[in-house]
Amino acid sequence: MPVSTARLQSLQAHLGSPKASKMPYEIVPSKASLKPEKFTAHVSDEELNDFKQLLKLSKIGPKTYENQDNDFNRYLGIKREWLSDAKKHWETSYDWRKTEERINSFPNFTVKIEDIDVHFMALFSKKADAVPITFLHGWPGSFLEFLSVCDVFRQKYSEGDLPVHIIVPSLPGYGYSSGPPLDRDYTVFDLARIIDQLMKGLGFEDGYISQGGDIGSMVSRVLGGKYNACKAVHLNFCIGAPKPNPDNPLEGLSDVEKRGLARANDFNTLGSAYARMHGTRPATIGLVLSSSPLALLAWIGEKFQVWTDTDPTLDEILDSVSLYWFTESFPRAIFPYREFQTPEATPVHSDPELMIRSPKYLGYSYYPMELAPMPKSWVKKTGDLVWYREHTEGGHFAAMEKPKLFAQDMEDFIREVWKK
Template sequence: MAHRFNVLPEKVSGNPTPFTFHVPEEKLIEFRELLRLSKIGPATWWNQQGDPNLGVSREWLAKAKETWLTSFDWRKHENFINKFPNFKIILEDNDLGQVNFHFAALFSAKKDAIPVIFMHGYPSSFVDFLPMMEILAEKYSPETLPYHVIVPSLPDYGLSDRQSLDQEMTLDRSARIMNQLMIELGFHEGYVAQGGDLGSMLARMMSARYKECKAFHVNMLVLNEGQEIPSFEDLSPRDVQTLKRTEAWSKTGLAYVLEHGTRPSTVGLAISSSPLALLAWIGEKLMEWTDPRNKFSLDQILSLVSFYWLTDTFPRSLYHATVIRDYIGIKPFPTSMEKPLGYSMFQYDLAVLPQPWVEELYPNLVFFNKHPEGGHFASIEQPEAFLDDIEKFVTTVSGLFKAE
């Protein structure tokens, strides 16, 4: 059904071609053999406690390995990915050379459809937005869809790669490529940027640097370097409780950022040496960063980790190095204070800004919604609520887009 939305816009100037994702059977056989031979580490006091503050437990890892080997069906998840129009496009960049770029899309037949680019973060992929795309494909036809929905694999993530490795993939370069993608798809007159996690940083950067980005919506927002913490007086008890939880997490859950950001070569090589190592490293985040009342199933976790393994994503995708080097504790993150901003705050995200603070810090805020459910992976955890916010925000800013 979703493949009805595969007709490219008239003004496309690039060379996107349809793409079907298929992992060769030999790679799946290799994966299963590596997993079978991967050793569960010895029992220790820490890994027997079942305390998420200590990381994944030995018992959970052993059960997950057994399920991964015996009953997990990768082809089922691969088929779901291929339900949607997928494309590859070659992008030329002055620094990076040729980038073999991937994106999924739902293209509208409406002349006044508003382009929206959705950008994932870590440890995520474009797959995070497929539940939302499924809802859209059931809700609209190509003739009624109000948007062009563009869902890329971030540069060096998933199904996007490049020929040359002479340059580091920085946030600046990634944002430039994202903007270039939208231009080559024919959206040079304007688009909306949306993102969470690293995607939220890219959306903010694109809002500040590219005129084609007319508005931006994020589902993660943090204080900029140099911004003073506003008063707590106007906050509700729930907001204060949420801030205390995120402050506690920042003291106990940020070790991975320092490792990714300061030793990306070591951690990339170590974690990509074994499927089991990758499952422990990413599985921890997929369990901890969600709403504790509605956690991912083991099948969901295994599918997301499998995608990282089967696309060799992890060692290529450690953008945290550029975040730490260029922005944390050094300079403000580029963010437009004029273009319309929308922010969806999900209660159990890792880093949040309460509404009174956002209103004080961002005079261009035109949409805010606080959700009592959902965590860091909002587009998977709460796809209906996530999409509803996007539709309301795009309606709010639709006056910036003129129909021809």
């Protein structure tokens, strides 16, 4: 489960009342076979007080050469001064209740699928030909990444003319969704199966689109490769794309693409230690980071700084870390990393082509400050690339960083592929 029994009861006590007035965009399609329950995000006052006390007593380590400003910039990790300032703001000024209010301004639901309690946020359209699309996050992301994108859509369209149904799940193990089962292994293939059941159960058996970044891109790949209802896939992360010419991988690439590959190489050699820890010692790092909110902030805060084009605001970073803390997403969320860091013969290892090739229509948005921006010619090797757009700004958390660009890409991609 994502939270203890007491915490779950606290959350469930704030489920929307059936008698409450209807919120715009909340009407589930009539064809749905699932019966989602309305959900309201809420942390009890007791939990908030415990959190603040624990944060207050959390110690910041001593100064070292590595954690001061130096010529290595951020390559050596989080800076002590930033962590100290962030801790003070988190303790004294930050207001989680405002974040809950923003979450709850959107329709939120929970539904049981197999043995997982799946949380999802949605904008349901009343338009007869609205196209269903699911936005899938990764680590250390969450459904929060897509709040601003959903804002763009609901400011532009009423529920009567919204051209899409937008479904934003918390992947199992993340946020308000429960974690994977305790008695067996769990992989991105299991995540894809759950998401496919969610989308079809919401009434979209005739077809839907999957969009993903980070781990969500891998889930989207599996959806496109294994599930007929997934008609198209859009990615902003395409790690693992094969080189068209291994003997001369830079052949025909633009200067922008060459800089992107240099960034990918930097990440692989200087920025991937966290992934190796997640994959090879998930039990240890999971228990370490779930013991202290300050430790969790240092681990996640660094990623939001280094993986973006422009630093998010401190409150945006604290929103994400707070969600992870209050829902106990660490250590529940890091299980996918074992598939790519350990030698066991998991389905991902035994069928790697499924992770990089999909027979469905494919779209790709290139953001130059992504961790590993892949050249267009490389992405073409992974599927039927029918839509591509190169941006001059944006990083790993594209939807959060550039919501207007992201929303426009989604509209243009859907318009292009759905008519096919």
